[in-house]
Amino acid sequence: MAIDSKCNHSKKVLDIVIPVYNDNPYLLGTLTSIFKQQLPNDWCFHVYIVDDGSEVPVSLDIPKENTSTVSLVRLEKNSGCSVARNQGAIAGNGEVILFLDADCSLAKASALALLLKEYEKGYDVCFGQIYAPQGDFWAKYQNEVARDRADRFYEGEHSSMTTQVFMVRRNKFKSVGGFDESYHFGFEDRDLFLSLIKIGAKISLAEKVVVNHNDQLSLSSVVKKLYGAGKNSSTRFIEKYPDEYSKLAYIKADVRYSPYLLKSLVILIKPMLPALVGMLERCITRTILPYSISKVLVKYVSGLYYLQGTYETKKGFNKG
Template sequence: MISIIVPVFRNAGSALELVRLLRLQELPNDSTLEIIMVDDGSGDDSTSRLQQHEDEHVRLIALPRNMGRSAARNAGAYHAQGKFLVFIDCDCRPEGQRFLSTHLEVLRGGCVASLGPVVAPEGDDAFWSRYQNEASARRARQHARGIFYSGSTANFAVHADAYRQCNGFDPRYIAYGFEDRDLLVRLSHMGRLGWCPEARITHLDALTLPGVLEKMRTAAGTSAELFSHDHLEAYRSLGYAELDVRLHPWLSPIATLTKPLLGAAPVVDRLLGQPWIPYRLFKPIVKALVAIAYMQGTTLASPGPAPRAT
């Protein structure tokens, strides 16, 4: 059996469309499918809407309060009955009907886990679509170079035994960022992580520059501090350490001087939506603002990394 875990937070309609598409997947004759939706304390009508679509193949786990993506995914995995676990975010869509089968081939071929590309909708040439596709291609290149923790668990399959043996996602990662990299580092110590280019998913989230900068600033806080504390070499190999004021205090004056530049984000964001704006012109500007936002996030005070639960 293959168990698919879909965390949901105030996005029931998108989750139900994903479930519909997952039901259409072509599976090997010896495989069955269960889909576990985890309502992460949405506090709206999501639970009742999702409950209406439960049946023998689709189950709902409703958490009493919002606990974050790590805890929500772990809750789904705890109730999963499958030999293989697949994680996919509810704002993503599998491309083609062999998405699950190709992940399964990688797992049955000797890999502990399988990762695949997260791309923009096909044919979309907007700025953020191109930016996202380049990021996905970069993850694939990093994986090929041996940085096996560079992928995204928005498109991720794993042997259930291995997932449970390494205690799944670390629930200390409550804020955005790095919970996937942390899990992948730990899994890479248990066996080979495969990259499955055929198992592609489309990411439908509408990105904005202010939103992206806020995510980077958030990720650079407690999440990055946890990750760098536990996996410093991995943190360095991914490139984030170069922007971390906690590791490089000499960056502090640069962070102070560049902080006002983030105020230009709304203006730049409006320009990004103009079709006549050359992508090559604004890509370095966006990358610079993303780096500044991350650097700013590392200057925020935090209580320090909590001990890992045993």
């Protein structure tokens, strides 16, 4: 049974910020996993659900005993995850903020306590680990990506993780200005982590803090996000962190860095991309190809969409 998490003046507060756009069928499960958390006696939490301008306003159907621990923040228009997360952080005043995606449920009741233990050791930022439990191609793919990010973290690349589950000391978050709201989706996580690293934030990874990523991915949704990241967010990131961008694999699929060869490839391949996605989607769904081959094809097709996005960026871009 969870320890009483309700806040009073004697307790330290952990604010939990969850951005949502349109109906999310996993939100209730995520909230339920939070309500089950066993916090240390001197801590409590408050959850801020940020409705990022949903077409149909998000409604909460939660047990009556938990209503006092949840607030709903509504934004008039869809402004992107950076704005939504910032607004959720502004709504609270806890000394620590946990950012959590709506489709990520805490796997064990000890998750928040383990994160707070890292905070009390003196860490300013602490990441959890992502696990996809579905058992299909996309689950295996995501789990490999999560393992790779963790490996790179241990090798010193502390900006390799994601905002799906991470906790940050409020005063550090405020000192870097929160998320850069120029980003709608893509690179906003790495940008924030680099900003925190730049001011000397102490960062840890608590791999025992696991969240189940419950969303059902598709190739169409993946390539759409990569196209948007290439077209929109990448320009801002390059302006701020050109040296960091040059170290990332994205640069290999950026037309601005190899204009003659890659521009020709974009023009040649663009008409074929939708059919290619549809064909590969069917192969993945029906398990026609071995996982190893499908994985490589997904990476290449995703790269082509990112490439197309960089090709369609606004004119006047300067690599610096």
